[in-house]
Amino acid sequence: MSRRPSSSPDARQVRTRASLRGALLGLLEREPFERITVRAITNEARVGYATFFRHYADKEALLDDLAAREIAELLGKSMPVFAADDTRRACVALFEYIARRRSLWRALLTGGAAPILRARFVEHGRQVASEFGTVASPDASPIDLRVTHATAATIEIIAWWLGQAEALPIEQIAGILDRLVITPTLAEA
Amino acid sequence: MSRRPSSSPDARQVRTRASLRGALLGLLEREPFERITVRAITNEARVGYATFFRHYADKEALLDDLAAREIAELLGKSMPVFAADDTRRACVALFEYIARRRSLWRALLTGGAAPILRARFVEHGRQVASEFGTVASPDASPIDLRVTHATAATIEIIAWWLGQAEALPIEQIAGILDRLVITPTLAEA
Amino acid sequence: MSRRPSSSPDARQVRTRASLRGALLGLLEREPFERITVRAITNEARVGYATFFRHYADKEALLDDLAAREIAELLGKSMPVFAADDTRRACVALFEYIARRRSLWRALLTGGAAPILRARFVEHGRQVASEFGTVASPDASPIDLRVTHATAATIEIIAWWLGQAEALPIEQIAGILDRLVITPTLAEA
Amino acid sequence: MSRRPSSSPDARQVRTRASLRGALLGLLEREPFERITVRAITNEARVGYATFFRHYADKEALLDDLAAREIAELLGKSMPVFAADDTRRACVALFEYIARRRSLWRALLTGGAAPILRARFVEHGRQVASEFGTVASPDASPIDLRVTHATAATIEIIAWWLGQAEALPIEQIAGILDRLVITPTLAEA
DNA sequence: CTCTAATCGAGACGGTACGTCGCGTCTTACG
DNA sequence: CGTAAGACGCGACGTACCGTCTCGATTAGAG
Structure with a gap:
């Protein structure tokens, strides 16, 4: 995926993942994990739906x-x-x-x-x-x-x-x- | 004269529920609970799919x-x-x-x-x-x-x-x- | 079904069928035929559900x-x-x-x-x-x-x-x- | 520069709907409308079942x-x-x-x-x-x-x-x- | 007036189709 | 020309209604 295996993994990726983690955290305080949908996470994170799967295999990941x-x-x-x-x-x-x-x-x-x-x-x-x-x-x-x-x-x-x-x-x-x-x-x- | 006139809960129901419990037990030994579908349970129990919901709200129940x-x-x-x-x-x-x-x-x-x-x-x-x-x-x-x-x-x-x-x-x-x-x-x- | 083909076909049957026809008629004035269920008809007619099918093959009949x-x-x-x-x-x-x-x-x-x-x-x-x-x-x-x-x-x-x-x-x-x-x-x- | 910037309704949708209409037409020549199921239509159209409802509310539509x-x-x-x-x-x-x-x-x-x-x-x-x-x-x-x-x-x-x-x-x-x-x-x- | 069988009430059940929801993939149109 | 937007295939869910079935409880009508 990234050009060089070890070094800087693209600032955008870092940002996106942080967004997703933050979104999940926010949602977790409102409802239980199993009822949080990927769509809700991406909406909360203001990130495209498909983008989620570019970073994580699923919710659990x-x-x-x-x-x-x-x-x-x-x-x-x-x-x-x-x-x-x-x-x-x-x-x-x-x-x-x-x-x-x-x-x-x-x-x-x-x-x-x-x-x-x-x-x-x-x-x-x-x-x-x-x-x-x-x-x-x-x-x-x-x-x-x-x-x-x-x-x-x-x-x-x-x-x-x-x-x-x-x-x-x-x-x-x-x-x-x-x-x-x-x-x-x-x-x- | 039945034993208790009012509260006898229909032999069929007892049978069906026993079937369902047995089926779930059988399946649990083969695969994890979350991957067992209601359909699989009813197939195993030789019971109609809809019948499941006449007895239990969902798998969890x-x-x-x-x-x-x-x-x-x-x-x-x-x-x-x-x-x-x-x-x-x-x-x-x-x-x-x-x-x-x-x-x-x-x-x-x-x-x-x-x-x-x-x-x-x-x-x-x-x-x-x-x-x-x-x-x-x-x-x-x-x-x-x-x-x-x-x-x-x-x-x-x-x-x-x-x-x-x-x-x-x-x-x-x-x-x-x-x-x-x-x-x-x-x-x- | 009846003993003798031509003669009196049991008063109960006559009563039941009349009930069912009356019930259907009453319901038809409230909602369209296709949305009337057999159960609604039997409730309206104050007749057991299964009884319906003893007289008519289906709603259409x-x-x-x-x-x-x-x-x-x-x-x-x-x-x-x-x-x-x-x-x-x-x-x-x-x-x-x-x-x-x-x-x-x-x-x-x-x-x-x-x-x-x-x-x-x-x-x-x-x-x-x-x-x-x-x-x-x-x-x-x-x-x-x-x-x-x-x-x-x-x-x-x-x-x-x-x-x-x-x-x-x-x-x-x-x-x-x-x-x-x-x-x-x-x-x- | 696309023809109409705002209202172009995605080529996929056009294709899917055409498929569904074609499928219904084909089936109608074989059996009466009321006996055609949505599943039969989607099978015939080689389209996912749920996709049907993304385009039409029901068979009638x-x-x-x-x-x-x-x-x-x-x-x-x-x-x-x-x-x-x-x-x-x-x-x-x-x-x-x-x-x-x-x-x-x-x-x-x-x-x-x-x-x-x-x-x-x-x-x-x-x-x-x-x-x-x-x-x-x-x-x-x-x-x-x-x-x-x-x-x-x-x-x-x-x-x-x-x-x-x-x-x-x-x-x-x-x-x-x-x-x-x-x-x-x-x-x- | 009684006995016997037809009829009925109640409702569990198997089954079919429905329409919904969510996931994860894949196309497409737009910037 | 890459990327977000979102259409799509898939599969499970839970619901609604159908028509069948059993089981007792009535009740009609023949003797």
Whole structure:
């Protein structure tokens, strides 16, 4: 497609994709992912209908792209949770980050988008985990299961928190996450 | 003199619905829920296409019905997990039950059907939990969150277990579930 | 069906059919034939749905029955039109009869019912005509065409008359029918 | 520089509609209009099913379009019938035209399509008639009735003629039309 | 006046066609 | 001469109505 494989991928493409991601995000705050149509996205993004498919194979691919970016940033904050000595403090940091982007994450973790997010999350989790020298102790839980569980349970709790009418204070929910998920998971290693 | 004069729900309907549930179950073992069409279900069930909609509003409603029944039975075994003194043994019992219906539960907990199952599960969990006298201790985690977490995490682990190429021995996976989910959740109360 | 071919055909059947005809007639005054459903007819007639098909093969058959009866009576008045010496007076008599049942005939000759009525009419016309000793003169128009034309044109004019907002006086429309259809047709013999 | 900058209706649409009209025409020669399904039309036209509805609201609308075009051409020949001094010769011309497209007109004037054709015909007739300076003489028949009658009776006779096993010679049927319909109608003015 | 069979009410069901919606491809007309 | 606009093929959906069928509950009319 582009002339030179590695270098600048045409400013227009960058702009168009940003438009599409922004449009999807905007729509996600109004209605669930599965009811958002490609046409609605392109209208919102002020982009030609067919143009969408020049950039993404389908809705899911766009969501994937969107999710990957948000997750990448989030994980920058969330991974230290496991690495840090003070997991409790790490959990607080995680929820503080989420709280700052409350509406975005509510959109992503509620409705039809959630499974895709979940999958992407676990995938990232696994990848990051594999970078830590994983000394597989013989009769411990499989690393894969531990990562899956920790990731899934964490976003489950985040989703629950975001879904509440009046949110629990960050201190409290962070404590719960720590006691219910993080500590037990680390103890399994 | 029929048994109950007013509420007998026509034997034909009972038969038809059973056919439809059976058909969906059969198809679920072959392909993911979201790719199963209503037509495929009715063909499999040897039932007229329009008849489907006389019983269920859509695919999801059928899955809901199917799920509710399977879950009702499963929960009969799975609830003692929390009530019993020996949670470890209860976990083993749970996985033994699952193992006996391995392919059914793999179908239900994998692919597009999972989110619906998850929702139904949590709902049932909440309901059962509310029957236990729930003494809300002041600064404990909200009961709702604990139920949601325990339920979701449990089926997450079950789904993971069912998805593995060669399954972990029941003893082992049951121990993991116990340590990773059950014990911490009970400790929160 | 009935035990003895000629005699009393069960009072219930007579009642039911009368109900159905009455229901169709009532509905025809409210909406066009093609949009009347069998279910609507049976509801109106306060008769079970399946019962309809015990008496008529389909909607058309019911309309046929209804039409045959009304036409039989009408033709009793309308045939003299051709036989009488004074065709003009006969036409007046015809329109006077129609006027007395204005709404019924408007329903029958308007909308989807019209073609069926037309066909039944021509059929009856042909039949009656064949009873008159038909001396086929060599180069005259075929009797079949003359009957078809006279019948079709007559009901066309009746339908037009019934469809007008304010109706022409009977004297006038009768004169038109006489000059436009009857006289020319008789002249062709 | 295209011919007309604003209103050019996309060559694809023109092609598709022509295909649909052609398909309907083809099918009409094989079976009656009411038994032709939209799917049959689209199959015949080698066009997607949904595409049909992007062009026509329903079967009737397509027939309307088809009819309007055929009638427009036919009326070009048939109107002179009334205008010409020699109505007899005009009738002959009309039937000669019809004879050349015998099978097309048999399809259009037979079966379920007839009523729609009839309606369209009368409509066109009225329209053309209104272009002739219509001096409404006081006690003559209403112009509207005369047009309706002449049109309906004419196509009735044409339909009868087309429906005969061995057709009457054009000379003869034209004479009948002239004497039975045209002359009387003109005499009413 | 009773008994027996025809008729009826109710409504589930199989089936056919409809018209809609959304996706992803591919053509076309315009800038 | 590239690109947005949008027509198109496809396939699933959910609806409407038809005509068939079973099942009991009535009810007519023969004995």
